[in-house]
Amino acid sequence: MPLVNMAPLLKDARSGGYAVGSFSVANMEMVLGVLKAVEETKSPAIIQIAEVRLNYSPLELIGPLMVAAAKNSPMPVAVHFDHGKAAEKIKQALDIGFTSVMFDGSHLPFEENSRITAEIKKTAAAYGADCEGEIGCVGGSEDGSEDIAINCTSPAQALEFYNKTGVDALAVAIGNAHGNYKQAPKLRFDILEQTAGLVPVPLVLHGGTGILPDDFRRCIKLGINKINIATATFDSVEQSAREAYANQAVKGYYDLQTAEVEGAYRNALKHIEIFGCAGKA
Ligand code: 13P
Numbered sequence: 001m002p003l004v005n006m007a008p009l010l011k012d013a014r015s016g017g018y019a020v021g022s023f024s025v026a027n028m029e030m031v032l033g034v035l036k037a038v039e040e041t042k043s044p045a046i047i048q049i050a051e052v053r054l055n056y057s058p059l060e061l062i063g064p065l066m067v068a069a070a071k072n073s074p075m076p077v078a079v080h081f082d083h084g085k086a087a088e089k090i091k092q093a094l095d096i097g098f099t100s101v102m103f104d105g106s107h108l109p110f111e112e113n114s115r116i117t118a119e120i121k122k123t124a125a126a127y128g129a130d131c132e133g134e135i136g137c138v139g140g141s142e143d144g145s146e147d148i149a150i151n152c153t154s155p156a157q158a159l160e161f162y163n164k165t166g167v168d169a170l171a172v173a174i175g176n177a178h179g180n181y182k183q184a185p186k187l188r189f190d191i192l193e194q195t196a197g198l199v200p201v202p203l204v205l206h207g208g209t210g211i212l213p214d215d216f217r218r219c220i221k222l223g224i225n226k227i228n229i230a231t232a233t234f235d236s237v238e239q240s241a242r243e244a245y246a247n248q249a250v251k252g253y254y255d256l257q258t259a260e261v262e263g264a265y266r267n268a269l270k271h272i273e274i275f276g277c278a279g280k281a
Contacts (some may be wrong), residue, residue, distance in 0.1 A: 001046065001049045001079070002070060002072065003044055003067060003070040003071045003075075003077060003078070003079060003097070003099060003216075003258070004044075004077065004078050004099065005078060005099045005128070005129065005130050005169040006046060006078040006080060006100035006130045006132075006168065006169065006226075007100070007101060007130040009044045009076060010079055010168070010202035010225045011202070011227055012044070012202075012264055012280070013044075013202065013225040013226070013280070014202050014223075014225050017134075017225060017276070018220060018225075018232060018275055018280060019205075019216070019220070019224055019227045019231060019240070019275040019277065020043075020044050020045060020046055020221075020225065020226055020227075020275070020277055021043075021045055021227055021268065021271045021272055021274070021275055021277065022045075022046035022047075022048050022082075022204075022228045022229070023045065023046070023047055023048065023226065023230075023233055023264075023267075023268055023271075024047075024048050024049060024050065024053070024082065024211035024227050024228070024230035024233055025047050025048070025049060025062070025066065025128045025197075025233070025264070026049070026053060026056060026057045026062070026234070027062070027070040027260075028065055029059060029071045029237070029257055029260035029261045029264060030161040030233060030237060030260070031047060031065060031066060031264075031265040032069070032261045032263075032264070033237075033260070033261040033262065033263065033264025033265035033266075033268065034047055034067065034227060034233070034268040035047075035069055035075075035077065036261065036265045036268075037264075037265050037266075037268035037272055038075045038077065038268065038272070038281075039073065039074060039075055040269070041181055041269065041272050041277075041278040041279065042064065042075065042279050042280075042281045043075060043076065043077075043232075043272050043277045043278050043279070043280055043281055044075060044076045044077070044078075044081050044277060044280055045077050045268075045272075045277075046069065046077070046078045046079070046083040046100075046218065046226065047069070047078075047079075047080070048065050048079070048080035048081070048082075048228070049062055049063075049066065049081065049082060050082035050083040050142040050143070050230070051081070051082070051083055051084050051085055051086065051089050052083065052136065052141070052142050052143040052145065053142070053143060055068060055245065055252045056120070057079075059092055059093060059096070059111070060092070062091060063079075063092075063097075063098065064096055064097075066079045066098075067079050067096060067098070072074060072103065075281045076281055077105050077174055078098075078100055078130075079097070079098045079099055080098060080099070080100045080101070080102065080132075080165070081093035081094075081098045081101040081102065082102050082142065082228065082256055083104040083134075083138045083142050084101050084102055084103050084104060084120070084148060084255040085100055085103075085104060085205050087116075087119075087120065087123070089158030090103065090120055090123070090238070091123065091254070094123065094124060094127040094162045097239070098129065099123070099128075099130065100129055100130040100131065100132065100168070100169075101124050101129060101130075101131055101132070101135045102131070102132040102133070102134070102171070103116060103120040103121075103131065103132075103133055104134050104136040104171075105117055105133070105134070106135070106137045106138065106151075106171075106173070107137065110157060110160075110161070110252035113133070113134075113135070113161070114125075114160075114161055114164040114165055114169050115164075116272065117131070117133040117161070117164075117165040117167060118140060118165040118166070119163055119240060120155065121133075121165055121166055121167055121168075125147065130168040130169070131165075131167050131168055131169075132167060132168065132169040132170070132171060132204060132226075133161065133165055133167040133169075133170055133171065134171035134172075134204075135153050135154075135158045135161045135172065135173075136151050136152050136154065136157075136158075136172060136173030136174075137150060137158060137173050138150065138171065138173045138177060138178060138198070138206040138207055138265055139173075139177025139178065139207065139208070139261065140177040140178035140179045140207065141179075142153075143177055143232060144178070144179045144180050144231075145160075146152070146165075149261040150173055150175060150176075150177060151173055152173050152188055152191055152264050153173045153176065153195055154184040154213075155175065155191060155194035155197075155199075156197040156198070157199050158170060158172065158195045158198065158199050159198040159199055161200045162200070163252065164187035165218050168200055168201060168202075169202050169203070169204050169225075169226055170195075170199055170201055170202075170203055170204060171203070171204040172191070172195055172203050172204070172205070173190060173217075174187050174188040174189070174191050174205075174225065175187045175188050175275060176205060176206060176207035176208075176211065177207045178206060178207045178209075178231070179207070179209065179231050180196060180209060180210055180231055180235075181209075181210040184210075184212065184266050185207075185210070185215075187211070187215055187218075187219065189219070190223045192219060192223060192224070193223070194220055194221045195223070196223025197223075202223075202224075202225035202226060203223045203224050203225065203226075204224070204226040204227070204228065205219055205226070205227045205228065206228045207228070207232035208227045208228050208229040209229060209230065209232040209235075210231075210232075213274045213275050216274050216275065217222065218272070219275075220275065220276065221257060224232065227271070227275060228267075229267070229271055232267050232271070233263075233267050233270070234258070235267075236263040236264065237260050237263035237264050238263070238268055239258060239263060239264070240259045240262050240263030241259045241263065243258060243259070244256065244258075244259035250271035
């Protein structure tokens with residue numbers, strides 16, 4: 001059960017009442033750690049990288065690695081290009097074999113966001129891949145470089161956006177933000193419920209790091225079927241490496257690599273359990 005498309009994974013999640021974890025990765029150790037947790041729990045999963053991360057992990061190197069890892073996994077794994085902004089980068093990901101792409105036009109006026117997302121949806125479809133869009137504006141930014149204000153999704157506009165673009169999954173802004181929250185997020189479950197009642201495709205929750213388990217579960221009940229986790233993975237990998245040094249477990253480079261894999265594994269495992277997707281592969 002190797003590389004798969006995102007849409008069927010999310011469709012199953014919607015009918016099964018769970019969410020698929022979409023884990024950001026930056027190197028081989030993170031990919032290995034996430035897929036170890038996925039295999040152990042027999043879960044479907046998505047591995048992703050955002051455009052802003054490519055300065056550290058060039059797409060032409062990390063992309064083929066992600067695709068090869070998904071193909072090699074006994075579990076269904078989709079490979080997703082997260083927060084795509086430039087059409088040529090999105091196309092590069094599709095050429096490499098990514099099975100879904102996001103166009104993030106959340107900062108653009110509604111009409112422009114709809115128009116470009118619809119174009120990207122067509123491009124992705126020509127590759128047999130899926131497309132995610134965003135309506136409203138999730139706070140912060142994927143790599144913490146910008147402090148973008150939260151602009152909650154309007155449910156009626158979400159439906160209009162869906163009708164104009166035909167996206168396969170829709171990211172909503174309900175008080176969530178990227179990065180570590182300065183204070184516990186107060187999610188607008190009312191907006192989520194109304195949006196899910198109108199839009200017929202699975203909804204996506206960005207900014208998964210720091211959301212409490214019960215809030216995740218409530219979001220899933222109300223219509224979230226894809227949850228993005230980035231910062232928690234990076235933090236867990238760093239923490240695991242620090243612990244390994246503190247415990248004098250690093251005798252050479254390969255011990256550091258093992259600690260990194262372990263950090264990504266632990267974080268993915270924890271989220272897979274919360275999202276209810278263990279055993280759903
Ligand atoms: P966090 O870094 O808050 O987990 O957000 C991840 C995300 O939404 C990536 O698109």
